[in-house]
Amino acid sequence: MFNTIDEYLDALKDEMKDADSALIQDAQADAREHLSNALTASREKNPETSESDLLKKIIEEYGTPEETASANREVEKRTSPALDQTIAPRSLLGRFFGVYIDPLAWGALLYMLIAFVTGVFYFTWAVTGVSLSISLLIFIFGFPVALLFLLSVRGLVLVEGRLVEALLGIRMPRRPLFSHSDMKWFDRLKALVSDKATWLMLIYMLIQFALGTVYFVVLVTVLSISLAFMALPFIQLFSDIPVFNWGDGSVYLSYWQLTLFSIGGFLLWTIFMHIARGVGQLHGKMAKWLLVTE
Amino acid sequence: MTELTVQTKKFQKELNAGTSSLVLLSVLSRSKEALYGYQIAKMLEESGDIPMMKQGTLYPVLRSLEDSGLLESTVEPSVSGPPRRYYKITKDGRSSLEEWLEIWKQTKKFVDSILKG
Numbered sequence: 001m002f003n004t005i006d007e008y009l010d011a012l013k014d015e016m017k018d019a020d021s022a023l024i025q026d027a028q029a030d031a032r033e034h035l036s037n038a039l040t041a042s043r044e045k046n047p048e049t050s051e052s053d054l055l056k057k058i059i060e061e062y063g064t065p066e067e068t069a070s071a072n073r074e075v076e077k078r079t080s081p082a083l084d085q086t087i088a089p090r091s092l093l094g095r096f097f098g099v100y101i102d103p104l105a106w107g108a109l110l111y112m113l114i115a116f117v118t119g120v121f122y123f124t125w126a127v128t129g130v131s132l133s134i135s136l137l138i139f140i141f142g143f144p145v146a147l148l149f150l151l152s153v154r155g156l157v158l159v160e161g162r163l164v165e166a167l168l169g170i171r172m173p174r175r176p177l178f179s180h181s182d183m184k185w186f187d188r189l190k191a192l193v194s195d196k197a198t199w200l201m202l203i204y205m206l207i208q209f210a211l212g213t214v215y216f217v218v219l220v221t222v223l224s225i226s227l228a229f230m231a232l233p234f235i236q237l238f239s240d241i242p243v244f245n246w247g248d249g250s251v252y253l254s255y256w257q258l259t260l261f262s263i264g265g266f267l268l269w270t271i272f273m274h275i276a277r278g279v280g281q282l283h284g285k286m287a288k289w290l291l292v293t294e
Numbered sequence: 295m296t297e298l299t300v301q302t303k304k305f306q307k308e309l310n311a312g313t314s315s316l317v318l319l320s321v322l323s324r325s326k327e328a329l330y331g332y333q334i335a336k337m338l339e340e341s342g343d344i345p346m347m348k349q350g351t352l353y354p355v356l357r358s359l360e361d362s363g364l365l366e367s368t369v370e371p372s373v374s375g376p377p378r379r380y381y382k383i384t385k386d387g388r389s390s391l392e393e394w395l396e397i398w399k400q401t402k403k404f405v406d407s408i409l410k411g
Contacts, residue, residue: 026357030350030353030356030357031350031353033330033331033378033379034332034335034349034353037330037332038332041332061339062348062349063348063349067348067350068348068350068351071350071351071354072354074307074311074354075355075357078311
């Protein structure tokens, strides 16, 4: 527990270290004023009690550093939302390599891998569903099949939205789009077919196949090239395998050339992470545009 | 900490987020003289049996009310400790309070009627 006010203030500062510096200062000033006033008042009332015991009770009423920090952050968020997004200015180099600690960049990479699988699935589902529904419409049971298929599209889109939000950081819906559950099933089907959102969702499912494939191929290619470049010195030095063979001769690189390749591979991957992050954001915007109707 | 108390704490916090501004404005509107934070906290403590909010959560609300011009504050040195910041309600604050009270009455009526069923 805290024996002095300063200990509490240090703990509070620690708790708020990622907050705006002006906010930290305000919170510190308020806490100091309150705690010392409270301490003076309760010292007059209970002169026998030790300071740390008095302080313990005061802090119990005032709130732990954690509670105070969170209260400050909450109010700050409500009053000045723009502030919440300001990032401490970093140097150009810091920004370039900072991508390695950027969750959005890693999320985008993961999304690019997953998009290949989901893209294939969405495409298959959409093409099968549409052709099955249309061809079965000549029978009466074609209508319920079509309805079930279109409802399944809404469900899949909701799941895709969760993926996009989790990995790309774009706010997506948490509830499925209004699905007219109070209507008779035939009216429901009509409403779904005449709804623009349904068709935009199907378009997204088709596009995702192409995009997912491109994402996957590019990601794997760049990853292999970068890793190969970075591993080049180890391969030549430890296993004596030449960089490449030219006719009858083998080409070995000198140390500085190997170093250049290694650095080049690392830089290539770093640049690609920036690109992946950007592509992820673009993809998120597209998903929002196609899957979320206003 | 059990799931229940976490949820209850969260609920309490969300409720307080709206009501603490109203409570603070109302306390300051009734007081003839300017009050400093510790005084306000003590007054709130005395008027309720159960402590509804931690005293530390009042200060950011006071600051935000001052930011939006509903309160004004002056700093005065004190004999016993650091200078105290005295808060006073402004004209804007009083008219906001009137509107907020109306909203609060309606909200209370509405919630009560729903809860009664």
